[in-house]
Amino acid sequence: SQQGEEDPQALSIQEGENATMNCSYKTSINNLQWYRQNSGRGLVHLILIRSNEREKHSGRLRVTLDTSKKSSSLLITASRAADTASYFCASGPGGKLIFGQGTELSVKP
Amino acid sequence: DGGITQSPKYLFRKEGQNVTLSCEQNLNHDAMYWYRQDPGQGLRLIYYSQIVNDFQKGDIAEGYSVSREKKESFPLTVTSAQKNPTAFYLCASNQGASGRYNEQFFGPGTRLTVL
Numbered sequence: 001s002q003q004g005e006e007d008p009q010a011l012s013i014q015e016g017e018n019a020t021m022n023c024s025y026k027t028s029i030n031n032l033q034w035y036r037q038n039s040g041r042g043l044v045h046l047i048l049i050r051s052n053e054r055e056k057h058s059g060r061l062r063v064t065l066d067t068s069k070k071s072s073s074l075l076i077t078a079s080r081a082a083d084t085a086s087y088f089c090a091s092g093p094g095g096k097l098i099f100g101q102g103t104e105l106s107v108k109p
Numbered sequence: 110d111g112g113i114t115q116s117p118k119y120l121f122r123k124e125g126q127n128v129t130l131s132c133e134q135n136l137n138h139d140a141m142y143w144y145r146q147d148p149g150q151g152l153r154l155i156y157y158s159q160i161v162n163d164f165q166k167g168d169i170a171e172g173y174s175v176s177r178e179k180k181e182s183f184p185l186t187v188t189s190a191q192k193n194p195t196a197f198y199l200c201a202s203n204q205g206a207s208g209r210y211n212e213q214f215f216g217p218g219t220r221l222t223v224l
Contacts, residue, residue: 043213095159102151
């Protein structure tokens with residue numbers, strides 16, 4: 001079963017624009033994580049936000065968490081062609097992460 | 110270099126064969142995980158291990174088996190009972206309970222194709 005659902009499933013933008021991806025989850029969480037996957041590669045951890053945090057920044061990434069709505073968003077500012085990848089949210093009890101189906105981001109130069 | 114390695118990168122299996130995918134980590138992580146990814150989909154958990162000599166089934170364990178005899182190794186066997194094994198397999202690890210289940214580190218993956 002999928003814990004998270006990302007929205008949109010695919011997003012195409014121009015370089016320099018901002019990209020926003022949303023994630024909803026079903027059960028209570030200790031933290032929510034965002035990962036990036038380049039085509040045919042393993043996942044790379046981007047950022048972790050704990051359940052008692054509402055917003056977190058890391059470079060051009062901004063993550064928000066609304067536990068009352070069981071949702072999170074990932075904002076990538078000033079996007080670059082190199083940001084083209086699939087982005088996944090993941091959460092779950094203990095160490096058993098459950099991943100959403102991902103948002104496929106395409107940044108055109 | 111610290112990290113997770115998976116081998117082989119590509120694997121071809123004939124129907125009826127068992128195959129074993131290797132996963133090794135030198136990060137001194139307690140917990141290790143195996144996921145399956147189908148095209149355009151997210152990751153689904155096959156098996157996970159929180160400590161040596163112990164492992165638990167994930168959401169799609171049928172047709173798979175694992176062992177955890179050493180902390181750094183967590184091989185996955187895809188048995189002939191797995192009816193649709195063609196997929197991308199990813200191994201991951203983290204500190205487990207001692208690290209309050211922080212981020213997972215992933216290997217590069219093994220692409221398995223059934224001929």
